[in-house]
Amino acid sequence: MLSLFLIVPFVGSVCCWFFGRQGYKFARFFAILAVMCIVLLSILIWLKDFYHHERCYHIYWYDELIIPWIPQLGIELHLALDGLSFIMIALTSVLSLIAVLCSFYQIKNNEGLFYFNLLFMVFGIMGVLLSIDLFLFFCFWEIMVLPMYFLIIFWGNPQYTEKQKIYTANKFLIYTQVSSIVMLFSILLLSFNYYYQTAIWTFDYNCFINNSIPLPLEYIIMLGFFIAFAVKMPIVPFHGWFVNCHSQSCIDGSFDVLGMLIKVAAYGLLRFNMHLFQHTSHNLHLIVFFLGIITIFYGAWMAFCELNLKKIIAYSSISHMGFILITIYCNNIFSYYGAIIQIIASSFTTSALFILLSQLYRRTHTNIITNLGGLYATIKWIPGFFLFFLFANLNLPGTINFVGEIMALIGIFIQSPYLGCILVFSLLFSVIYSLYITHKIFYGPLKNNFTMTCKQIDFLEFFMILFFMLITLILGIYPNNILQVIRLSIT
Amino acid sequence: MICMFIPHVKIIALMPLFILMSSIFIIMFSMILKRNHVFVFCITLCSLLCTLVSLFYIYYIVPVTITSLLYINFYSLAYIFIVIFSSICMISIVYIFLENFYNHKEEFYILLLSSITGAVILIEANHIFTIFIGMELLSLPIFGLITYSFKRSTSIPVILKYVLLSSIVTSFSLLGITVIYLICGTLKLNYIKIAFLINNIFINKILLFGVVFFLTSVFFKLSLFPLHFWITDVYNYASPVLLIYSVTVVKVAVFSILIKLFVYFPYIQCQKLYLFIELLAILSIICGSIMAAFQNNIKTFFGYSSIVHIGYILTTLLVIQDYYISNNIAIIYLINYTMSSIGIFSVLSILILRNKNVNFDLQSLSVYNTLLKGKPILCIAIIIIMFSFLGMPFTYGFITKFLILSIMIQNKFWFLLLSVAISSGFGIYYYLKIILCLYNTRNMISIQNRTPYTRIEIVIIFISILIVILGICPQLIMNILRLNN
Numbered sequence: 001m002l003s004l005f006l007i008v009p010f011v012g013s014v015c016c017w018f019f020g021r022q023g024y025k026f027a028r029f030f031a032i033l034a035v036m037c038i039v040l041l042s043i044l045i046w047l048k049d050f051y052h053h054e055r056c057y058h059i060y061w062y063d064e065l066i067i068p069w070i071p072q073l074g075i076e077l078h079l080a081l082d083g084l085s086f087i088m089i090a091l092t093s094v095l096s097l098i099a100v101l102c103s104f105y106q107i108k109n110n111e112g113l114f115y116f117n118l119l120f121m122v123f124g125i126m127g128v129l130l131s132i133d134l135f136l137f138f139c140f141w142e143i144m145v146l147p148m149y150f151l152i153i154f155w156g157n158p159q160y161t162e163k164q165k166i167y168t169a170n171k172f173l174i175y176t177q178v179s180s181i182v183m184l185f186s187i188l189l190l191s192f193n194y195y196y197q198t199a200i201w202t203f204d205y206n207c208f209i210n211n212s213i214p215l216p217l218e219y220i221i222m223l224g225f226f227i228a229f230a231v232k233m234p235i236v237p238f239h240g241w242f243v244n245c246h247s248q249s250c251i252d253g254s255f256d257v258l259g260m261l262i263k264v265a266a267y268g269l270l271r272f273n274m275h276l277f278q279h280t281s282h283n284l285h286l287i288v289f290f291l292g293i294i295t296i297f298y299g300a301w302m303a304f305c306e307l308n309l310k311k312i313i314a315y316s317s318i319s320h321m322g323f324i325l326i327t328i329y330c331n332n333i334f335s336y337y338g339a340i341i342q343i344i345a346s347s348f349t350t351s352a353l354f355i356l357l358s359q360l361y362r363r364t365h366t367n368i369i370t371n372l373g374g375l376y377a378t379i380k381w382i383p384g385f386f387l388f389f390l391f392a393n394l395n396l397p398g399t400i401n402f403v404g405e406i407m408a409l410i411g412i413f414i415q416s417p418y419l420g421c422i423l424v425f426s427l428l429f430s431v432i433y434s435l436y437i438t439h440k441i442f443y444g445p446l447k448n449n450f451t452m453t454c455k456q457i458d459f460l461e462f463f464m465i466l467f468f469m470l471i472t473l474i475l476g477i478y479p480n481n482i483l484q485v486i487r488l489s490i491t
Numbered sequence: 492m493i494c495m496f497i498p499h500v501k502i503i504a505l506m507p508l509f510i511l512m513s514s515i516f517i518i519m520f521s522m523i524l525k526r527n528h529v530f531v532f533c534i535t536l537c538s539l540l541c542t543l544v545s546l547f548y549i550y551y552i553v554p555v556t557i558t559s560l561l562y563i564n565f566y567s568l569a570y571i572f573i574v575i576f577s578s579i580c581m582i583s584i585v586y587i588f589l590e591n592f593y594n595h596k597e598e599f600y601i602l603l604l605s606s607i608t609g610a611v612i613l614i615e616a617n618h619i620f621t622i623f624i625g626m627e628l629l630s631l632p633i634f635g636l637i638t639y640s641f642k643r644s645t646s647i648p649v650i651l652k653y654v655l656l657s658s659i660v661t662s663f664s665l666l667g668i669t670v671i672y673l674i675c676g677t678l679k680l681n682y683i684k685i686a687f688l689i690n691n692i693f694i695n696k697i698l699l700f701g702v703v704f705f706l707t708s709v710f711f712k713l714s715l716f717p718l719h720f721w722i723t724d725v726y727n728y729a730s731p732v733l734l735i736y737s738v739t740v741v742k743v744a745v746f747s748i749l750i751k752l753f754v755y756f757p758y759i760q761c762q763k764l765y766l767f768i769e770l771l772a773i774l775s776i777i778c779g780s781i782m783a784a785f786q787n788n789i790k791t792f793f794g795y796s797s798i799v800h801i802g803y804i805l806t807t808l809l810v811i812q813d814y815y816i817s818n819n820i821a822i823i824y825l826i827n828y829t830m831s832s833i834g835i836f837s838v839l840s841i842l843i844l845r846n847k848n849v850n851f852d853l854q855s856l857s858v859y860n861t862l863l864k865g866k867p868i869l870c871i872a873i874i875i876i877m878f879s880f881l882g883m884p885f886t887y888g889f890i891t892k893f894l895i896l897s898i899m900i901q902n903k904f905w906f907l908l909l910s911v912a913i914s915s916g917f918g919i920y921y922y923l924k925i926i927l928c929l930y931n932t933r934n935m936i937s938i939q940n941r942t943p944y945t946r947i948e949i950v951i952i953f954i955s956i957l958i959v960i961l962g963i964c965p966q967l968i969m970n971i972l973r974l975n976n
Contacts, residue, residue, distance in 0.1 A: 021867070072969045135893075139884030146883070153927065166927070170920055178916045184893075185908060188900045 001045070002065045002079045005089065005126045008037045013119035020112010031100045031115040038093040038122070045086060046485075061132075062086070069136075074201035078133040083485045084340065085129045088267050091344055092129065092260050094471075095351055096122045098464055102355055103250070105362065114155050117147035121261070128264050134187045135203040141183070141228075144261065145176045152249050159367075160248045168248050172241040179231035179238070186224025190276075193217060208276055215279065222277035222284070229273070232265035233321045236295040246314035247367075259347045259354075262321065266343050269328050270336075281329065288329045289419060295322025300429035304436065309360075309367045312437060313353050316393060316430065320346040326423065327408040335411025340486050341404035341479065345472070349392045349401060352468040356386050359461055360441075369437065374446035381457045383442045385465045390434045392472055394427065400475040504555040504563050506545040507571060508615075511608045514538030515601055522597050531597045532586050535604060539582065542611075543575050559679055562617035566818045569972075570614045570747040573822075573829050577739040578607055580833045580954075581732060584840055584947050588732050589639075591844065599639055602632035603736070610744035619668055619678040619705070622748055626664075629744060630657060630712065633737060637729050649728045656721050657711065664708035670701025684755040695760055702756070702764065709752075712745040713801050714794070716774040726794040731839040734790060738797050738836065739829040746804060750821055753811045768808055773910045775802030780914035784921045792921070793835060796880065799914055800828050803895050806907060810898055819972045820898060824891045826968065827879060827958075831888065834876035834954040837947050869948055872955035874926055879958045881922045882915075887961040 012034025020027035049062040061080040069077045081089075099118060124147070127140030152169040153162075191203055194211050213221065231238040273281050281288075299319025303312045324346070327339040359382055360375070361367055376383045395405040413420035475482060518531050546568050549555075554564040582603075589596040609628025616622045637650050672678060674697060675686045686698055711718045726734060756764060779798030786792035807821040879888035899907050961968060 017867070070964075070966050070969070072966060072973065139889070142884045142889075149923065170923070173919050173923065174916045177919045178912055181912050181915045184896060185900060185912075188893075188897050192897075192901060 001041075002063055002081055002130055004041055005038065005130060006079075006123060008034055008041070009119045009123035009126060012037075013116045013123060016112050016115035016119060018112070020110070020115065024111035027112040027115045028100075028104060031119060032097075034119055035093070035097045035100050035122075038126075039097050042086070042090040042093045045081070046090065049081070049086070069133075072201075073135075073203070075135045075203050076133050077136060078204060079130040080132040081130065083487075084267065084270060087340060087344065087482065087485060088129045088263065089126065091263070091347060092122065092125050095260050095347065098351065098355070098467075101460060101464060102358065104460070105358075106250075110154070114151070117150050121147040121151075125260055125264055129267060132205045133203050134190070134205060134208075138180070138184055138187055142177075142180055144264070145173065145180075148245075148261065149173050152245065155250050157248050157250065165248050168241070168244040172245050175231050175238065175241045179228040182224045183228035186221045186228075189217065189221050189224070193221075205272075205276075213277070218277050218280045219284075222273060222280040225268070225272050225277070229265040229268045230291075230325075232268075233262060233325065234318065235291050235322065235325060236298050236318075237291075239295075239318055242318060243311050243314045246317075247308055247310045259317070259351050262317070263343050263347050266321070266324050266328065266339070269325070270339065274328065274331060282331065285329045285331070289326055289416075292322045292326035292329070293419075293422060295319065295325065296423070296426045297429065298322075300426060300433065304429065304433040307369050309357055309369060309437070309441075310354070312369075312433065313350060313357065316433070317346065317350045319426070319430065320350070323408065323423065323426070326419070327411060330408075330411045330415040332411050332414055334407050334414065337483060337486055338404055338406075338408030338411050341400060341482060342408055344475075344482070345392075345399070345401040345404045348468055348472055349389050349399075352389045352465060352472075353386070353393070355461075355464060355468075356382060356389065359457070360386075369440045372441045373444045374442070376442040377446060379457070381462060381465075385469065387438055387442070388469060389472075390438060394431055394434055398476050399472045400479065401472070403476060403479045500552050501555060501557045503545075503552060504549055504557055505561075506549065507542045507575075507611050508608060510538050510541045510545065511604055511611065515604045515608070518597060518601055518604070526597055528586075528590065528596045531600050532582070535600045536579070536582055538604070539575055539579050539607075543572070543579070546572055546575070556617070557615075560618045560621045561612075561615045563615050566822065567614050567747070569822045570743055570825075571611055573743050573825055574607065574610050574614070574740050577735065577743075577829045577833055578603070580837070580950055581735045581740075583950060584735070584837055585732050587946065588730070588840065588844065599636065602635045606630075606632040606636070606736070607740065610740055613744045614747045616748060616751075617680055619671065619680065622752075623664070623668065625748075626708065626712070626745070627661070629741060633733075633741070636733050636736070637725065639730060639733065649724045653721055653725050657708075660708045660711040660718075664705045667701045667704030667707070670697060671705060674698040674701065680752065680755050684757060687755075687757050687760040699761060699764060702761075703767070706749075706752070709745055709749055710771070713742055713749070714798055715771055715801060715805075716778050716798065719775075719779075719795075719798055722794040722798075723791050726790045727788055729790075731790065731836045731843055734793070734839075735833055735836040738793070738832045742797070742801060743825050743829060746801070746821070746825065750808060750811065750818065753808045754814060758812060765809055768805055769904065769907065772802045772805035772809075773906055775799065775805070776907075776910045776914045780917035780921075784917045786921075789839065789925070792925075793832070796918075796921070797828075797832065799918070800824075803892075803911075804828075806895055806898055806904070809904065810902055816898075819969075820891075820894045822972065823894060823965075823968060827887045827891045827961075830954050830958060831876050831880045834873070834951050834958075835880070837951050838873055841947050866948075868952060872952045875955040875958055876951070877922050877926050879962070881918055885959070885962050887958045887965065890962060890965040 012030055015030040015034075016027045019030055045063070061082050063081040065077070065079040067077040069075045096118070100115070103114070103118070121144060124140050124144030128137060128144055131137045131140055149169045149172065152172070153165050156165040156169075187203065190208055190213070191201070193213055194207060195201055197211065200207075227238070234242045296319050299315045299317075299322060303315035303319065306312045306315060320342070324339055324342050327335045327342060357367065360372075360379075363379065364372060364375075366372065392399040392401050395401040409420055409423065412423060514534055514537070517534055521527065521530060521534070549563065550565070550568060553568060554562070556562050585599065585603075589599060606629055609625050609630075609632075611625075612621060613625030613629055616625050634650055634654050637653065638647075668678070671683065674690070674694060675682045683698070683702070687695060690698070707718070714722050725737075729737070758765060775798050779795050779802060783792055783795035783799065786795060804821055804824050807817040807824070810817045875886060879886040882888040882892035896908070896911065899911070
């Protein structure tokens with residue numbers, strides 16, 4: 001069952017490549033088929049394992065798959081599923097479905113290859129989320145970023161020149177490559193440490209979790225993992241690649257998969273840093289809080305300064321990631337709930353905002369705030385939705401963001417009340433930039449005449465946004481379904 | 492049963508040398524009677540294949556000592572196997588190459604075979620005398636082979652430069668040999684170790700001096716960091732077919748002798764030497780990757796990237812105390828290195844066959860695109876080979892990189908690890924620069940000659956399939972190597 005999560009996107013991507021040569025319709029068909037299969041699979045898994053929550057096969061895992069791979073080094077093809085990874089997988093599958101649907105709006109050159117890259121990235125992300133063997137985890141971690149490189153360069157935003165896109169993509173790849181090699185060092189150190197203690201070669205998470213590491217070594221290993229995740233997240237000293245990557249990527253909203261790429265880092269922190277290196281994570285939590293606060297305020301302020309709408313959303317997402325980082329490192333039961341729900345919430349709202357932005361772009365052909373204005377009068381639906389998701393971004397009660405925010409703040413308050421007080425202020429800044437955007441874009445006099453002639457929202461666009469909105473509202477009003485799945489993963 | 496036919500075990504062990512030498516004589520005599528390219532090609536191919544088969548036969552009798560000059564063990568067989576395999580791949584490309592352009596076709600094979608003989612001697616050597624002979628026999632024919640380039644006029648000064656440099660370096664190594672002889676009184680390798688162990692610190696310093704001077708020529712052949720300046724010229728003008736040879740066969744053979752020599756240098760007495768090697772490896776990795784990042788010519792680019800790879804392999808020398816592990820990992824790495832190099836340079840040779848114009852730079856690399864137009868499988872094959880160079884997961888390159896890193900971490904070479912991190916940043920930049928050219932549809936160069944050259948393409952696809960198979964199940968090679976520990 002678990003292997004299907006890997007096989008389906010892989011086969012789908014290869015099919016897209018080969019049949020994409022016959023025509024773009026084939027490629028689209030296979031892409032949508034593969035993604036639908038993944039969504040169905042995750043629904044099936046939910047019904048099977050989590051709906052009747054008394055079923056439990058293993059202490060940690062609901063479902064496991066072990067195939068020996070390189071026995072000399074104790075490396076196994078070990079996939080496993082628990083509540084946390086199930087939530088991330090479900091999120092990925094929904095987002096990739098939307099990504100494929102979004103990319104229908106543009107006929108590109110070499111469309112088969114485009115879907116190949118997209119699905120291959122989904123394959124990599126699924127691999128990262130499912131693999132429990134650290135060697136395998138690293139393999140997927142490396143594979144995951146490569147398609148992004150090609151997506152930026154070949155199907156990026158046509159506003160930018162080829163050279164700029166290559167520069168951005170190179171920056172992205174060099175950041176991730178160097179950080180991931182540091183993580184590889186850490187994985188090796190972890191394995192060697194286990195070998196010296198037990199004389200068994202293994203890369204299995206289950207073995208490491210009960211293993212004691214000498215404290216100085218644990219610091220080094222933990223930092224290796226932390227840097228790799230912090231670069232992906234991105235936390236402020238390592239965020240150089242992030243904003244340009246967002247603004248220069250595809251215009252048609254299929255970029256919400258990048259959002260998924262980022263959330264995987266948060267997953268890594270929850271899975272590895274908090275469980276494998278409990279002592280050092282606890283010892284260093286003040287530094288992490290500091291980094292998180294810098295990230296939050298930096299993101300919020302930069303969003304306020306920026307004129308490009310896409311960059312604003314990217315900065316606000318940086319700010320969110322800072323909040324998630326702090327929540328993760330609070331390390332109590334509320335913050336655990338809060339972190340996961342915030343990951344879900346922020347990826348929904350951010351991708352919905354990006355989709356809306358791409359819809360706006362298709363009508364106005366600009367992303368700069370100063371060129372826009374008074375759109376409320378000309379375009380139906382989109383401004384309303386935009387407003388809704390901006391408010392969701394501000395954690396409006398009734399949305400899932402609010403649930404996450406409350407949980408996280410309770411968790412943070414338990415850990416250190418002062419920090420909670422500081423973080424409440426971050427909300428203020430996000431309110432300011434959100435209101436600024438809405439005021440500039442949608443109200444006031446109409447700036448450009450061409451917006452008068454633009455076409456209205458069509459069914460598919462409307463459906464996608466409605467879908468996001470419904471999910472946000474339903475989960476916001478009735479969050480118990482998710483909370484239950486998370487609760488199962490804690491035991 | 493089998494031993495009844497064969498008089499002496501040592502004769503069997505010398506079979507590869509006999510086969511190669513006799514094929515040289517056969518080619519010479521046939522050329523006296525009549526020049527026939529196909530015949531000569533067949534003889535060469537047959538001799539190489541026979542050598543390959545004879546290795547499986549020798550496998551049952553190793554380790555063998557043949558007088559005090561030669562010593563064959565399992566690892567020598569593995570190195571010879573790599574050498575012969577890459578020569579066979581090269582020969583199959585060379586045939587098309589020579590068929591199209593040259594008058595003196597048969598001489599190429601003679602030079603090549605004598606160079607391969609040198610490589611085999613070098614790999615089997617157990618005496619500084621044999622090492623010297625092997626090294627010279629390996630490199631002297633290359634002077635002749637460089638002339639098989641399209642631009643005769645430019646290649647003469649390049650050859651002169653290379654000949655001068657390598658003769659200077661050879662004289663260095665002769666000086667080193669005399670110093671070693673002065674101290675040890677013999678040139679057998681194991682006497683060096685004894686000399687190191689029994690003498691006092693002062694004499695050891697002199698011996699170390701001799702050893703370093705002797706190693707200079709080895710480093711020159713490997714084109715390690717301070718001795719790499721000849722690469723730019725030679726690689727630029729030599730034909731890609733020759734580059735397959737000089738990047739794979741020469742380096743594998745020379746490295747095998749390096750790893751054999753280091754067994755005889757005890758760690759405690761030669762700490763400075765080991766430190767020197769570590770420094771050399773760090774500098775080669777960092778400088779090689781930096782220089783490769785700024786190359787505009789694809790052939791010198793691969794020259795520099797080969798420096799980086801040799802830098803990685805040098806790490807295995809530092810853990811030579813664990814003889815089996817270091818040899819195993821060196822062989823695993825070299826297999827990847829040879830396969831990827833063969834793949835890449837065969838792509839280049841297709842390009843040059845099409846273009847007939849040797850000097851093209853990276854800016855005009857969109858020729859790749861014309862090459863790969865309508866050939867998705869070849870395109871995938873090339874990307875796989877590149878990824879293997881880069882060490883991406885699920886290719887063989889990742890396993891090798893992983894093993895090298897595990898050595899470094901096990902022995903706590905922190906500076907080497909740092910340099911690996913730096914070079915991986917550069918590496919992904921410059922390899923992906925080339926992969927981008929595969930896709931780029933703009934500024935296509937039209938090449939009139941659209942002959943398919945299916946044979947070379949088959950070699951490339953075969954190599955890429957091998958890389959993926961070994962990347963997914965590396966235990967195939969590991970099992971073979973482990974059985975012999």
